[in-house]
Amino acid sequence: MKLIQRIGYYLGGFSIGLILLAFFLSGKKASCSYSPNARVIKNIGIKPLKYSSEALKLIENNVIDTSMITIALRKGRVNFSLSNTSLDSCKVYVIEEDIDDVEISLTVENCDSLATLKNVRIK
Numbered sequence: 001m002k003l004i005q006r007i008g009y010y011l012g013g014f015s016i017g018l019i020l021l022a023f024f025l026s027g028k029k030a031s032c033s034y035s036p037n038a039r040v041i042k043n044i045g046i047k048p049l050k051y052s053s054e055a056l057k058l059i060e061n062n063v064i065d066t067s068m069i070t071i072a073l074r075k076g077r078v079n080f081s082l083s084n085t086s087l088d089s090c091k092v093y094v095i096e097e098d099i100d101d102v103e104i105s106l107t108v109e110n111c112d113s114l115a116t117l118k119n120v121r122i123k
Contacts, residue, residue, distance in 0.1 A: 072097035
């Protein structure tokens with residue numbers, strides 16, 4: 001068998017495999033969150049979010065609204081150098097995001113079944 005035939009068979013089988021994978025995985029909500037940042041953001045996102053009294057005061061005074069908090073929690077990046085991940089019960093993460101040229105820093109306490117927004121800083 002010539003080399004060109006081998007390459008043709010390989011590419012044919014590879015393309016059939018890709019089509020089958022696309023067919024089977026198209027309806028599923030599969031995600032590839034392997035980086036530490038993506039894993040933390042996903043873990044916080046699947047839990048109910050509770051607001052602390054400090055965060056509620058900022059929301060009530062129209063300093064920040066819940067849509068900005070939601071965007072920061074979905075697209076933000078975790079600053080692990082400011083976070084406290086060595087705690088046993090609830091780890092504390094600092095999530096930073098730039099929204100409309102405003103830098104927002106959220107301090108989130110991530111427990112087993114609940115995520116609590118402790119503090120919001122706007123720079």
